[in-house]
Amino acid sequence: MLKSLLIKIVFLLPFIGLSQDLLINTGNRNTTTLNGTWHYIVDPYETGYYNYRYEAFDQLEKDDLAAFYFNYHPSSKIERVESDFDKSPTLLVPGDWNSQEDKLFYYEGTIWYKRSFDYQLSNTSNRLFLYFGAINYKAEVYLNGKKLGVHEGGFTPFNFEVTSVVKPKDNYLVVKVDNKRFKDAVPTLNTDWWNYGGITRDVKLIEESSTFIQDYKIQLKKDVKNTIAGFIKLNNATGNEKVTISIPELKINQSFSADSNGNVQFELKSKKINYWSPSSPKLYDVYIKTAHQTLKDEIGFRTIKTDGPDILLNGKSIFLRGICIHEENAMRGGRAYSEADALVSLTWAKELGCNYVRLAHYPHNEHIVKLADKMGIMVWEEIPVYWTVNFSNEKTLNNAKNQLAEAITRDKNRASIIIWSMANETPISEPRNTFLKELIQHTKSMDATRLISAALEKHNKDGVNIVDDEIGKYMDIVAFNQYTGWYGGSLEDAPEAKWSIKYNKPVVISEFGGGALQGLHGTIKERWTEEYQEYLYQQNLKMIERIPNIRGTSPWILNDFRSPKRVLPVIQDGWNRKGLISNNGIKKKAFFTVKEFYKKMQQQYK
Numbered sequence: 350m351l352k353s354l355l356i357k358i359v360f361l362l363p364f365i366g367l368s369q370d371l372l373i374n375t376g377n378r379n380t381t382t383l384n385g386t387w388h389y390i391v392d393p394y395e396t397g398y399y400n401y402r403y404e405a406f407d408q409l410e411k412d413d414l415a416a417f418y419f420n421y422h423p424s425s426k427i428e429r430v431e432s433d434f435d436k437s438p439t440l441l442v443p444g445d446w447n448s449q450e451d452k453l454f455y456y457e458g459t460i461w462y463k464r465s466f467d468y469q470l471s472n473t474s475n476r477l478f479l480y481f482g483a484i485n486y487k488a489e490v491y492l493n494g495k496k497l498g499v500h501e502g503g504f505t506p507f508n509f510e511v512t513s514v515v516k517p518k519d520n521y522l523v524v525k526v527d528n529k530r531f532k533d534a535v536p537t538l539n540t541d542w543w544n545y546g547g548i549t550r551d552v553k554l555i556e557e558s559s560t561f562i563q564d565y566k567i568q569l570k571k572d573v574k575n576t577i578a579g580f581i582k583l584n585n586a587t588g589n590e591k592v593t594i595s596i597p598e599l600k601i602n603q604s605f606s607a608d609s610n611g612n613v614q615f616e617l618k619s620k621k622i623n624y625w626s627p628s629s630p631k632l633y634d635v636y637i638k639t640a641h642q643t644l645k646d647e648i649g650f651r652t653i654k655t656d657g658p659d660i661l662l663n664g665k666s667i668f669l670r671g672i673c674i675h676e677e678n679a680m681r682g683g684r685a686y687s688e689a690d691a692l693v694s695l696t697w698a699k700e701l702g703c704n705y706v707r708l709a710h711y712p713h714n715e716h717i718v719k720l721a722d723k724m725g726i727m728v729w730e731e732i733p734v735y736w737t738v739n740f741s742n743e744k745t746l747n748n749a750k751n752q753l754a755e756a757i758t759r760d761k762n763r764a765s766i767i768i769w770s771m772a773n774e775t776p777i778s779e780p781r782n783t784f785l786k787e788l789i790q791h792t793k794s795m796d797a798t799r800l801i802s803a804a805l806e807k808h809n810k811d812g813v814n815i816v817d818d819e820i821g822k823y824m825d826i827v828a829f830n831q832y833t834g835w836y837g838g839s840l841e842d843a844p845e846a847k848w849s850i851k852y853n854k855p856v857v858i859s860e861f862g863g864g865a866l867q868g869l870h871g872t873i874k875e876r877w878t879e880e881y882q883e884y885l886y887q888q889n890l891k892m893i894e895r896i897p898n899i900r901g902t903s904p905w906i907l908n909d910f911r912s913p914k915r916v917l918p919v920i921q922d923g924w925n926r927k928g929l930i931s932n933n934g935i936k937k938k939a940f941f942t943v944k945e946f947y948k949k950m951q952q953q954y955k
């Protein structure tokens with residue numbers, strides 16, 4: 350009995366490990382893409398994962414070749430094998446399955462993906478990593494029949510080392526992707542967006558030498574304009590490696606010696622920095638060098654802080670002229686995943702007059718953040734702690750922390766990101782406050798240089814809008830969503846609305862707006878018309894201008910986006926219609942109302 354338990358524990362050990370330390374800046378490493386066509390098997394009953402006693406195949410002591418991850422083929426004509434990837438259809442990776450196959454449009458459950466590849470390490474002492482930009486929601490990853498691990502969370506990257514598993518020829522990589530929703534997951538069961546499933550972002554192999562640069566932070570020291578500070582982390586360090594940071598344009602070229610864990614902490618002085626800002630999004634070529642590797646990045650340097658009601662970018666007070674964006678290419682349909690997709694959204698944002706975007710409601714792909722750096726657009730990045738996640742469950746908290754950590758790890762060198770947002774419209778309670786405080790602490794421990802916010806709760810008493818959410822104490826920016834004239838409140842009275850905001854901090858309206866079907870016209874008294882939406886924006890903007898300490902807005906939302914909650918025939922048909930732009934790329938009248946307002950704000954904050 351004891352012996353069999355021990356065998357089980359030893360056997361299960363490799364399965365317990367989550368993804369290994371995340372490699373950053375994968376775009377500039379030695380990579381081989383695994384994007385392309387992958388075979389897939391739809392498996393709503395998880396037949397390839399559980400036997401008929403509902404025991405997971407990968408937890409059994411003895412291999413059962415019925416498990417799909419063995420990619421097993423019959424060795425004779427008489428043998429019974431009830432799956433075959435090679436005869437199964439294909440999906441494109443990256444990409445959600447819902448928008449590639451009609452029959453998968455509403456599908457929530459397991460789909461198995463498989464692709465084969467050959468790989469020859471260029472040097473036998475090198476190491477190989479398998480990197481996923483994101484898989485929604487839960488991924489179980491197997492290479493050549495061996496389980497590499499599990500990852501939970503649909504919007505952040507993870508990787509596994511595969512050096513000891515990979516072969517020069519005929520590797521088969523099988524991924525079980527499950528996008529079922531769960532009460533205790535992050536996000537929870539209920540959201541107002543489409544639950545796109547699949548391998549939704551880039552997949553790549555990364556080859557590294559045995560010791561390599563895994564992670565680094567190279568940013569201005571908090572609030573100090575002439576000091577670049579941070580860390581470099583080597584993987585598998587043997588101690589005392591020489592690491593050089595070079596920024597030729599700033600005439601910086603300095604070497605450090607890593608400690609026995611492969612860590613370098615550094616500070617570099619420079620007086621001549623051209624600071625990153627929307628009007629001048631200067632990025633410097635930065636090189637990190639070791640004996641085996643030169644890793645390049647393009648990094649902008651800027652300070653961001655608050656002072657009473659002001660947000661100060663490089664010391665200058667700014668107004669955040671924003672727009673909310675979901676990670677969707679509305680025109681093509683489905684999840685956005687490429688730089689080309691990002692360019693569509695950010696070009697519209699620029700045309701609207703934005704200097705800022707809120708990437709709602711989860712970390713978007715890395716392409717858009719990098720493009721924001723280049724285009725000079727500040728970013729609010731958030732995790733899907735949305736509405737009613739289970740705040741009392743420790744596993745839920747750890748999951749949220751893990752997603753937050755993966756997002757910060759990936760994006761902490763992007764000048765565009767000025768705000769880490771913890772949550773959206775979460776109902777106030779003690780467990781919720783404790784949960785958010787933990788997330789804030791976690792964020793600060795990883796990156797104290799950016800501002801912290803969340804879309805907070807507010808209420809109305811005797812005609813006064815009150816923002817006194819206790820968690821506001823811990824925020825750098827007080828943000829809330831305000832749907833006057835849509836979910837309640839009168840548009841006529843909106844400009845005269847009264848406000849009581851407990852905190853003397855910058856206020857950002859993280860959402861406001863209302864729906865309109867593009868092309869539907871009528872009077873300002875008819876809901877769903879472009880005229881109603883336009884009037885709603887006119888009145889809301891008059892209101893917003895008068896909110897004390899107002900320093901920014903991000904209307905809801907750039908484009909109409911898919912939501913299974915939006916079922917009104919003819920008008921919605923599965924789309925949330927609050928876009929300023931339709932799902933065919935046509936601007937609604939309200940787009941121009943916001944554009945006018947932003948012109949004015951740009952003048953005011955010149």
Ligand code: GCB
Pocket residue numbers: 541710773774830860905925927
């Ligand atoms: C909100 C949510 C957002 C919804 C939006 C709406 O407050 O934060 O996710 O999509 O309202 O359209 O109702």
